[in-house]
Amino acid sequence: MSSDPASRPNGASVLTAACPSRQALALIAGKWALLVIPALDNGPLRNGELLRRIGGISQKVLSQTLKDLERNGLVIRADLASKPLHVEYRLSELGRSLSSALIVVDRWAETHHAALAEARRQFDDRLG
Amino acid sequence: MSSDPASRPNGASVLTAACPSRQALALIAGKWALLVIPALDNGPLRNGELLRRIGGISQKVLSQTLKDLERNGLVIRADLASKPLHVEYRLSELGRSLSSALIVVDRWAETHHAALAEARRQFDDRLG
DNA sequence: CTGTATCCGTCGCGATACTG
């Protein structure tokens, strides 16, 4: 924790014990932040738009996720007071810096999901 | 899903709907894979060693996490049949490719956890 | 040392219905 992360060799003793970085990771641990943040990477989106882009998320959980991200300064909520209601969510500077890291993870998932599935198949075969 | 992820501009429409990549993300969604995988990045570690390096994880959850990662072909379990028991866990090729992505996220958490805390403080202040 | 088994609380999250 005390030394500059960038000065360390790859993956050396990172995030051990109860250092406050764990709280930061809790933001990402959920299923959805990993999808919501990159979804906003290209520009502001509205609630409904997010619901459609991210399939499978419920309105409630999207609200919760956005509120949590807003609370942590990653997402900025812009309420264009109008009728019908119009609210836009966009990434803050901080949010964008996280997004670029998460996008790498998402890309990894896209690229390797087949390999994972195959590994599972083999593993389960060898048992019953 | 059909196009090469690397050919896409940053964060464009990734992982929408129910594409199989979601299963891959489920591996990471938990609290612990994010810590266990980078911990193994520098070389094989034993059960007890992992318990110490990653503070706060229980024996049971570590076992579950490792088994799940092994099942998905990310971690290789080497049982050096000996007494006292000696088991080593190391990353597979696939695991290492994921690790490099996760390390970026971990570093982000280390670097920005203070900013997040500050954002939370301000946000909570503005309410009650 | 390296696990598994059991108990059990918490919370993530989905479904549905309702409000501004």
Place this chain on the structure above:
DNA sequence: CAGTATCGCGACGGATACAG
């Protein structure tokens, strides 16, 4: 359109005890 309220299930995960 945006968002909250309520209900409820099931998975995550912690504590403890036990086993090879």
